[in-house]
Amino acid sequence: MATSVPYEEHPELAARFPELHPALTAQHAVMEANRCLNCFDAPCTAACPTHIDVPRFIKKIATHNLRGAAVSILEANVLAASCARVCPVEVLCEGACVLHHQQQEPIAIGRLQRFAMDTFYAAGGRIPQRKATARSQSVACIGGGPASLACAAELRQQGFAVTIYERRALPGGLNSYGVAQYKLRTADSLREIEQIRALGVTFATREIATEADLKELESSYDAIFLGVGLGAMHKLGIAGDGAPCLVDALEFIESYKLGRREDVGSHVVVIGAGNTAIDAAIAARRLGAQTVSVLYRRGPQQVSAFDFEIEHARHEGVTFLWGTLPIAIHHAPEDERTTLECTRVEVNRHGDFVLTADSNFTLECDLIIPAIGQSPLLTFLQRVRGLQIEKGRVVIDRASGQTTHPRYFAGGDCVNGGREVVDAVADGKRAACGIAAALGTAKEASHG
């Protein structure tokens, strides 16, 4: 069992992926903090899935109580440093800022949070360990992403023994492998995870896949948290789907983050227009692509990416082809040329896609990146007896995270179908409290 994680940042990465939102200077942070009105029962706090007490930490920054600011943030959100970087604050805390109603820029809450957290960790700060009586029960968390990390940290703080089972070499899930580098660097994700390890959470690098694996955990642990996320990305399902220049968006993001891919060729096509597609498209530009085209079968009014992400991509030189459907990949092994055949498509009033006649055209491409969503880990999840799954999502009680199998709790993407890191953290923490309550009750009952 590794005590720290082997990872070295590729030397080119920092140059190609300067941070989207650079850190605030100390004086700028205080000035920004002073703009905050200190709302009562603040809408930003209510909008945050982890309910960070935003005015509280911001006013601590204003009084130069930086340690207090970071500690108060960590009370609510143990992955506060990465959330400060990756949260779509425009639709969360900053979107709820009352200053919008006064035609003013909202408070830069995300950047202030990052300032507090970076200052805290740079000074050698550690997540404060709560005083809790050691509990005899233990919990296993399957998957090492944000949901499990948050769940494990909270359980540990309440005195339980916790082991996170992660199949990959680096813990952190998408935080370490799948977030655009200009938002969150792998090194920053790992640094944060070390803090959780320091709380006493055990990390095991092991895949839990079979019924035998589950049985083993069930016999060793009092409760199990499913933070497994989602599975492989969907395939395009068109002719030529196996062409060598095809790589799905998550694999692509992971490969450049880990320094395995430095070149993307001249022409890149991304298929799909969700937030992951945008991350991949921007990365392709930064890695040197001359053209990056995002293909989406519907129009800009239907994309699931946030507006500010689309805007950012345009700013980086990404082209959007709306109402465009890929129909075949043509690969010529002799000269290694690949073209993507596309057609125009419209949605009729019944909601059906109708191909536009004679609209076919081809795009030359060195790399094709499908980003049309991840499939749920159904095969694995169905191995948990009695686990109810609806539309590919594990059904839970929202307040406690408990699944239909009373010893299993769940949170994060496997429950919500794929949302943000902060949603996973909130799920994980709620489930931890649910587990603690359930185990507390069980213990009392056994003594009763």
Place this chain on the structure above:
Amino acid sequence: MADLNCNFAGIASPNPFWLASAPPTNCGEQIMRAFDAGWGGAVWKTIGEPITNVSSRYSSIDWAGQRMMGLNNIELISDRPIEVNLREIAEVKRRYPRHAVLASLMVESRREAWHEIVKRAEDAGADGLELNFGCPHGMSERGMGSAVGQDPYYTHMITEWVKEVARTPVLVKLTPNITDIRTTARAARAAGADGLSAINTINSITGIDLDTLTPRPNVDGRSAHGGYCGPAVKPIALNMVQSVMADPTAALPLSGIGGVATWQDAAEFLLLGCTSVQVCTAVMHYGYRIVEDLADGLSQWMDSKGFRTLDEVRGLSLPRVTDWKHLNLNYKIVAHIDESRCIGCDLCHIACWDGAHQCIHLDRVEGPRDGHVELHTTPAAHTARSLGSIAVTPIPRLDPPREEHGPYQAPLARIPRVDESECVGCNLCSLVCPVEQCITMQERPTGEAAQSWEQRVAEAGTHTATETGD
């Protein structure tokens, strides 16, 4: 355009804006640049036997990101030889005959010493004299400055000495570091002073460096109390100006000092009876150029109000200041929240609950209810409800849009409501509200004739009424 010409007890200046005796009036070169910028007069940095200063000398109070809300100094009077200052006064007067140059004076408490400095200053061409009986630090330890100004006997004595020989108007600069500023004002008046200036700086320790534990300003590991000025002191100055000008045995032409930084500040001093105003901190912060808007803004305001001269403005607010016992107890105002302007910060709600009278509630959605505090949801319950809610990141275009929350820009649940039956009209909510004109105080006629406390007590025929006040 309004006429800003100012005549202060015979001292003429093209406008009422004078530089106070301080670093901005340290030498002739500075004062001439100030006159070029538009200042009407200047009170020379106090002339006396040259002193030695320390470094550092200033410290300040910042507030919520704004610099120098208040400034403190431990600098003494002029460190330049008397003859140099006097020579420069002559030079300034020769080149700027229309501007007012006053010599601020401070010498040891001997009749001959005062006689000599008065004659020399007037011979140099000073239009008037300001006796520095106010400096609260350093000089007071040597029996000068506020050591004189805190004692009506000495104030009277030295003013009388000066008046024995002075040919120009004599102003006595009053210290605020005294229980009742009227006592020294009366002494100055009784001794024949032609005018007053108030206030000098207020004794202060602005703060302590929490690393070194040394108060600021730090002079080699130690500090001493200084004199406080700047925007923070204006309310104290206005009160003292009013108390002097409302007392017929104290009132004289008064040059108002204390936190004047804008034309509005200046207008307020004039309205309480000042003939001119003196400015220092704002110039130390931004330079002489600020006089342009002081003059322009005051002139525009006078035009808009139909005032033609400063004489028409002076003292207009004095009759509107009275003793508490004369205020009308039957006047009732209540807070009114303009829902269309409200941004939902709910600062008025928490201010009213924790700092006032518990009558602003967040009950528009659940249904308004008037009455005593126990009927309402507490602030802590509101917060707990939010923290207990489950929030998720909305996925654009897939998640249903956030539910409509009413006809206003802020969600209805966050627009507070005033229970007028409980509102005491204290103003607090309108003071904390960050939106202009969102919370206004509106009169609710009580139908009762005006009645003051004094009248009520008289009608009751007793001075032992049970009502208590603070």
